[in-house]
Amino acid sequence: MTRDTGLQELLDGALAGSGLVVDEVTVTPAGRRRVVKVVVDRELPDVGADGFTEMTEPLSLDEIADATRTVSDALDDSDVLGEQSYTLEVTSPGVSRPLTQPRHFQRNVGRLVTVQLRDGDPVTGRITRASADDVVVTVPAAKKSPARDETIPYAAIDRAEVQVEFARKDDKES
Structure with missing residues (x-):
């Protein structure tokens, strides 16, 4: 040992x-x-x-x-x-710590993250579900695209990190 x-x-x-x-x-x-x-x-x-x-x-x-x-x-x-x-x-794990394991994503449900895919553009959104195999990121609406949920298998992720939010805008606010 x-x-x-x-x-x-x-x-x-x-x-x-x-x-x-x-x-x-x-x-x-x-x-x-x-x-x-x-x-x-x-x-x-x-x-x-x-x-x-x-x-x-x-x-x-x-x-x-x-x-x-x-x-x-x-x-x-x-x-x-x-x-x-x-x-x-x-x-404790700081906010700047990269998300590298499923439990890191599970711990950060509700937080804003940027996920760099192995084959594709980065995805920035809020983690709404994290399972043993994949994570669901809710991407807010942009000028030319509606809000959407992206299910991303952990195997497709190159790197991911939590984004610091000083003033979180909840869906309840108008």
Whole structure:
């Protein structure tokens, strides 16, 4: 078992039952120390036949603080990182993080995204459903085209990212 595999398994076990999952772990050298960055996210329920259609609440600062204590305790009680000192950073996925896995799309239902297709033009719209196999993006009406829903298989996506909205215009407003 490699250090990275052991670290992932250790942290997965430490956070089991907390409602959080480890999204990513990186260990980066920084002089005589290392920086251990752990990205945690809310555990999502199993995807039903219809996929996710509701927005997922972002993590609170209290949840991140609890996760930090749990991860720190697990690392202190383990020798998976060896004797070299490290700095621990526990964070949630930021808005600038690319969407690379189905659960990333599922977590971002309701958000505005830009999806670059492998064979085609980019699609910008709001995620209205995300299943295990594909995502539905609602593209707003433009000058020459009506609003439409595009079902995009994950395999057809080259890259995707959430677009920052400072003033979201809901459909309820006129």
